Amino acid sequence: MVGDVTVAVVSGAPDPLAAAVERATDSRVTAGTDARVADADLVVADGRAAVVDLVRANSDALVLPVDAGPGVRSVPRDAVGRAVAAVVAGESETVERPVLSVRVGDRDPVPAVFDVTLVTSEPARISEYAVRSGDRRVDGFRADGVVVATPAGSHGYAAAAGGPVVTPERGVVSVTPIAPFVTDAEGWILSDESLTLSVERDEGDVSLLVDGRDEGPVPTDGATHVSRDGGIEVTVVEESAAFW
Template identity: 45%
Template sequence: MKIGVFAPSRATAIIDAITDAGGDAVFDPAATDDVDALVTVGEEALLSLIPEGVSVPVLPIAAAAGIPSVARENAPDAVASLVAGDFDTEAVPLIAATVGERTVRALRDVMLVTTEPARISEYAISSMGERVAEFRADGVVVATPAGSHGYARAAGGSVVAPSELASIVPISPFAIDRSHWVLPMADLSVSVVRDEAEVELLADTRRELIVPTGMSVAISTAAALSVAVVPETTPVLSGSGVR
């Protein structure tokens, strides 16, 4: 089995574990579809796969909360399970944000934020063609279930179990009522109603583009990430068995 490895450094221990289990390790392969599966170490390595897409199963090691992942100390056994074919696959939803002709993808979240500090803009959220809310804030984050464990939660949002629902949370809203919403990712949109500074779209913290006033950002599901779930994988909702 040919296994690609993405990690901040050479990841010698992971490469050795693949070789010891009878696999063929390729560090940072030029094309992800040239291998049978991938191993990523750390969140950044995993997120680096998302913009271009990946079609083979991915075994995340030491990924952030919300993503089926393996602890670093269990990595050698997990890699051996992967090489032996002792794994299932789980489809982890990705989110797509479309502005005009441009579409970007994210695993954890997309955000609209003002490019200047302490400048408030007005945003609107619509779902299934109906206006859900309008509010003034520094920005708004739309998080996948995986991303709902991260910045969205820190901003006051709900943790969402694996599904095709999104957690939508205003960032520093200019109101006492700090509402947030859980809505289907399909047929969802966020628009900039009024701005006091340029509003930027970020995808998994990547700075992507400026969103003009009055422009809607169409949110939808993208092709899911296939995550390899081995016996060593930690459940997403710890103690629940939910991966």
């Protein structure tokens, strides 16, 4: 408890962060890889993996991301104490980053805060993919894979594949072929309301990765449905990274 604010730290190595928060606020915090966040008002999430864990736990706490990239306006580790003190003092603002729901066939949906990727499991194997937005077929292409990035994830793997950075305010995602067979392959900015990815032909197994985590194979002609499903609230302070 920090004043009237309950703080939790979620981290693979939480002690340094917890100590920094305690020094800055003169209070103890809940910390650990499975820190109790259900009743926390503020969760300090150490790294991208911790942010993903919070989204998958369906936490509705306010999040202060640490070293998780500019897409979620994270703060550097050496600024955590000052950042938490600013939040407690009311010197912060809250922004929302969209979360996607990803579903293959009759499997349970998986949330994605950064990106969704279909990729051939073996190197140098090219498959044929198709992209639909709502009821409209956008295109088909041969490539090593395809990545859908939220605004939070558009700075990462999608950017490395040649995709654009996507503004958070527009309700869109970027869709980018990975190592396409032709040199003039396009990418797209599409609505995040209803998107479908499919494998129309494969030369090897295709895997679904959600926020970098393997969610199993994607069958040929099977549809991967992607749609907006809520968001995660992130607190922004003076030390937070700029989005652009």
